[in-house]
Amino acid sequence: MSTATRIYKGLSRRERAGWIVGLTPVQALVCVGLAVPVILALAAGRFGEAVVAGGLCGTAAALVVVPVRGRPALRWLGHLLLYRAGIALGWSRWQSRAVTGQTADLDEPDLPGVLARLRFPDGPPLRDLGRVCLIHDTGDGRWGATARLTHAGVGMLSDAQCERLANRLGNLLLSIGHREVIDRMTLLVRTVPDDGADYQAWRAEHDVPDAPAFARQASEELDRLVGAVSVRHEVFVTLSGADDALRRPAAAAGGGVAGRAAVLYRVLDGLEDKLKSLGATSVKWLSGPELAVAIRTGFNPASAASLAARRHRAGDAGNAGVRWATAGPVHAPAPSARAYYHDGFATVSYSVLMPEAGTVFGSLGGLLAVKTAGERRSLAIHYETLSQHRSRKAVRRLRFRTGVVRDWKSSKGFNSGAAEAREAGGARAQEHAVAAGHGIVRFAVAAAVTIPDTWNIEDHAAKLENDIAGRFQLLRMELAQDAGFVAAVLPVGVGLPRLRGGAS
Numbered sequence: 001m002s003t004a005t006r007i008y009k010g011l012s013r014r015e016r017a018g019w020i021v022g023l024t025p026v027q028a029l030v031c032v033g034l035a036v037p038v039i040l041a042l043a044a045g046r047f048g049e050a051v052v053a054g055g056l057c058g059t060a061a062a063l064v065v066v067p068v069r070g071r072p073a074l075r076w077l078g079h080l081l082l083y084r085a086g087i088a089l090g091w092s093r094w095q096s097r098a099v100t101g102q103t104a105d106l107d108e109p110d111l112p113g114v115l116a117r118l119r120f121p122d123g124p125p126l127r128d129l130g131r132v133c134l135i136h137d138t139g140d141g142r143w144g145a146t147a148r149l150t151h152a153g154v155g156m157l158s159d160a161q162c163e164r165l166a167n168r169l170g171n172l173l174l175s176i177g178h179r180e181v182i183d184r185m186t187l188l189v190r191t192v193p194d195d196g197a198d199y200q201a202w203r204a205e206h207d208v209p210d211a212p213a214f215a216r217q218a219s220e221e222l223d224r225l226v227g228a229v230s231v232r233h234e235v236f237v238t239l240s241g242a243d244d245a246l247r248r249p250a251a252a253a254g255g256g257v258a259g260r261a262a263v264l265y266r267v268l269d270g271l272e273d274k275l276k277s278l279g280a281t282s283v284k285w286l287s288g289p290e291l292a293v294a295i296r297t298g299f300n301p302a303s304a305a306s307l308a309a310r311r312h313r314a315g316d317a318g319n320a321g322v323r324w325a326t327a328g329p330v331h332a333p334a335p336s337a338r339a340y341y342h343d344g345f346a347t348v349s350y351s352v353l354m355p356e357a358g359t360v361f362g363s364l365g366g367l368l369a370v371k372t373a374g375e376r377r378s379l380a381i382h383y384e385t386l387s388q389h390r391s392r393k394a395v396r397r398l399r400f401r402t403g404v405v406r407d408w409k410s411s412k413g414f415n416s417g418a419a420e421a422r423e424a425g426g427a428r429a430q431e432h433a434v435a436a437g438h439g440i441v442r443f444a445v446a447a448a449v450t451i452p453d454t455w456n457i458e459d460h461a462a463k464l465e466n467d468i469a470g471r472f473q474l475l476r477m478e479l480a481q482d483a484g485f486v487a488a489v490l491p492v493g494v495g496l497p498r499l500r501g502g503a504s
Contacts, residue, residue, distance in 0.1 A: 027064055034057040037053045038050055038054045080479060083337065092334035094113070094331070095332075096329065096331070098110065099331070106323040106324070107323060107324050108324060109328075110328055111295070112328060112332055115295075115492070115494075117137060117138045118136065118492060118494075119135075119138060120134070120136070120288055120292075122134070123257065123260075123265070124258055124262070129285060130287055132265070132268075132285045133287050133291045134261055135492055137240070140242075141242060141244065142241065143243060144184070144238055145239060145264055145268060146238045146286050146294070148236055148290075150235075150282040150284075151278075151281070154365065163361070165279060168274070168277045168278055172274045172275070173185070174438065175274060176271075177388070177439040181245050181249065181263055181264065182240065182264075184238075184493065186493045187236075187237055187380070187381045187383075188378065188489075188490075188491045189235050189379050190377075190379075190489065191232070191370050191378070192234055192301070193231075193301050193302075193304075231370050237283075238491055238493035239264075246263055246264075288321070291491070293321055293322050295328070295491075296326070296327045298491075299328060299332075302344070330343055332482075336481070338476065338481065340484070342485075344452060346450070346451055346455075347489065348460075349481055349485050350448065351484070353474075353475055355471065355472065364472075372460070372463075376449070376451075379446075379488070380446045381443060382444045383443050383496075384443070385440075388434070391439050395434050398431075399427040399428060402423055403424070406424055444487075446495055448485060449464045
């Protein structure tokens with residue numbers, strides 16, 4: 001719910017809960033079809049045949065119904081077949097066209113996998129900030145823009161300060177829900193691996209020759225104690241809206257890319273102050289070359305130092321960005337089932353499942369606690385605010401379903417369990433909140449760890465899992481590590497699937 005307090009509860013409710021003993025209609029229909037041979041054999045008195053059919057059909061039903069790490073076994077089989085087919089046909093392998101000399105236009109995006117459906121047209125200038133790069137997702141039909149935030153983080157804040165930020169985040173999401181053209185927001189935090197070269201260069205530039213020996217000794221000791229792992233963070237926010245919502249106001253603004261940009265700019269202007277109220281000291285909407293740099297450093301963290309040095313040499317007058325033809329990886333072999341390899345690095349991505357008991361603001365920070373120099377961690381939270389119409393319809397459906405199930409059990413003499421009573425109470429609370437003017441927020445959380453591909457990737461994946469054990473459940477993105485990488489590492493707003501069943 002968007003009524004954000006410091007404790008968020010009821011976060012793990014499924015979007016489309018099953019009506020029939022927790023099964024979806026398709027699963028229930030398959031189970032009924034599998035039961036028919038058993039019933040016919042029993043009706044004919046062929047009990048031996050009924051036992052054999054029951055064993056076979058029961059096994060098939062278990063494959064369809066029983067989830068194994070988030071997916072039923074039959075779906076696992078389908079995904080495995082698609083994964084193997086992609087490798088066999090060469091669809092999963094990637095090599096940049098620029099490396100082979102086949103690039104004709106350096107401004108044409110050359111990106112792998114899910115990113116191939118994105119287009120990055122430049123919009124008109126936004127006030128005195130220059131052009132803003134628009135992100136056009138041709139697959140989902142969405143338009144958005146990305147900004148880089150300067151933020152001090154929340155690790156050192158008190159509980160009262162975290163509660164205020166939580167309330168402001170709720171107000172921001174609520175204001176997004178009341179706007180017609182924007183409905184999604186993605187917050188992405190990436191650590192920046194640092195080998196100490198930047199700090200040593202800064203030390204050499206600012207060294208004081210006649211500094212006291214005791215001060216030098218204390219500084220060197222601090223470097224040994226707290227400088228073993230030097231970590232910086234970069235924060236991005238991506239706001240996007242559906243093309244269906246943008247089309248009419250964009251046509252009134254002139255149509256095309258410029259019309260959509262004009263409509264988006266009106267919203268971006270209104271949200272900058274709300275983003276700063278969350279603790280951001282600056283909000284910089286990215287141009288095309290700047291967004292290409294963010295994508296490039298996502299694939300190759302080692303390129304960040306050279307790009308920063310080139311940007312420092314170019315200054316404000318130069319263009320130190322990256323052309324779109326070179327924004328992607330140079331080489332990305334076919335992804336393994338459990339990791340994604342790109343430009344000499346390996347990434348393991350996870351989906352983060354929220355606990356039913358709730359969590360507190362800032363509790364995901366443990367996923368960004370780097371333990372080894374050269375390791376990078378990323379965390380992305382994708383929000384979608386449902387409109388008032390969709391929110392009312394969703395809570396009515398949930399309340400009706402829980403009420404029907406409870407009444408049916410009562411009529412048959414069964415008692416409702418604690419989990420069912422809690423779900424029914426949550427459904428009523430949500431309906432009351434929506435009736436009072438609040439909204440419902442869908443969300444997905446993705447996390448990733450990136451290391452050089454010569455290191456043991458399983459060791460670092462285990463460290464990430466241990467850092468959050470007991471608080472959150474991490475679901476490894478098996479067979480979809482390339483898509484998980486995009487959702488967790490790259491600031492393009494891709495990561496939250498469409499609501500099943502379409503608009504409601």
